[in-house]
């Protein structure tokens with residue numbers, strides 16, 4: 406195909422000429438984007454889908470590449486949904502350390518108001534999401550960050566956190582260094 410023919414395929418307003426499977430002839434076709442949702446493993450997943458819309462019959466159809474793109478978009482949206490930490494979960498993690506929203510945010514190296522907005526259900530960036538997930542799986546990460554950032558929070562908050570059951574459990578384990586030492590000893594490293 407030479408350049409002139411290729412250029413003729415692309416006409417104004419995102420229209421291209423191609424064979425419409427409904428009309429069974431060549432028509433102007435427009436590339437459209439719209440939000441769609443599917444139920445996947447019992448969860449309602451919303452994602453941005455791409456399609457062609459025939460300018461003649463207004464039916465919608467997909468190229469093979471679009472089907473792949475849409476499947477990928479749906480799967481990515483599902484994974485994001487599956488991975489995200491719920492506001493209730495964040496509250497329960499924070500409360501297990503007796504920490505205020507502000508103190509919790511400062512210890513985790515986030516802004517003072519960040520935890521508040523997450524607990525209100527505002528969207529969480531992937532990086533914070535991952536940290537919170539690791540935190541819910543491994544509390545030692547919290548205490549490692551606590552040791553690093555405790556000077557950023559007030560004395561009253563520190564006393565509250567250090568009197569939490571979670572903190573006492575952490576102390577009993579002897580902290581992260583001890584845990585690593587015992588792990589490397591037992592694995593013979």
Ligand SMILES: [Zn+2]
Pocket residue numbers: 425426427428429432459460461462463464
């Ligand atoms: Zn058509």
